Amino acid sequence: MPKHITSGLKYLAAVRLRNQGLSQKKIAEKLDIDRSTVSHYLNGSNLSWNSIEFAKILTQLNNKDFLLVIQNLFHDLDKIRVIALIFKEKNYNGIVNDSCIGCGLCVDLCILEAISLNALTAQINSFYCCGCHTCEEACPTNSIKILEEKDDQKRERS
Ligand code: SF4
Ligand code: SF4
Numbered sequence: 001m002p003k004h005i006t007s008g009l010k011y012l013a014a015v016r017l018r019n020q021g022l023s024q025k026k027i028a029e030k031l032d033i034d035r036s037t038v039s040h041y042l043n044g045s046n047l048s049w050n051s052i053e054f055a056k057i058l059t060q061l062n063n064k065d066f067l068l069v070i071q072n073l074f075h076d077l078d079k080i081r082v083i084a085l086i087f088k089e090k091n092y093n094g095i096v097n098d099s100c101i102g103c104g105l106c107v108d109l110c111i112l113e114a115i116s117l118n119a120l121t122a123q124i125n126s127f128y129c130c131g132c133h134t135c136e137e138a139c140p141t142n143s144i145k146i147l148e149e150k151d152d153q154k155r156e157r158s
Contacts, residue, residue: 004048006073008055013086014041030082059087064132067111081112084130091149092131094124100143106135 010031017027024042028035040046058069067084074080094114102120107113114128115135122144124135129146136144 002073004051005055005058007048008051008053009058009070009073009083011041011047011052012055012059013083014038016086018042030086032079032082063130064134067130067132071111077113081128084112085128088130090131091126092129093126093147093149094129094135095145095147096122096124097143097145099141100139101141103140105138105140106144109134109138 010033013031014027017030018024022030024035024038028038031038058066061069066087067080070080070083074083100121102117102122104117104122106122107115107117111132111134112128112130114125114130115122116125117123122135124144124146131146131148133146136146
């Protein structure tokens, strides 16, 4: 069953990437699948529509649950990041204030490994952050704020 679900997610991811203008070769590289599979996906052949419908439901989960699901489906950090970023609907800014004590809990908890410690202070890589708020909720000193970027900020960056 998980294999079917990952295929369903990869199908949805391939369609998104195609809509962003990526070639079949680039889509295959990004999703780590062969080009003939991408071609099947995009031509709608040999597809398990039940798996695709199920995968669509997964993409509608909140950010935290979606990350937990893809962590369990894909295991490998690079693959998890690729899927998370393809389905990321918004950009986020992570702010860490001076009360950070450098305990590293947030670093350990971030599924996307978007947090590192620098001179005993957490630093958040907004590119990878998918807004699950796990770090914010777990920080013992309430030092993290994860802020959703407004659409106009997103446009300025792109
Ligand atoms: S969990 Fe909080 S205190 Fe600990 S390193 Fe992260 S931001 Fe700093
Ligand atoms: S909200 Fe925090 S834990 Fe979640 S992806 Fe962003 S940095 Fe990682």
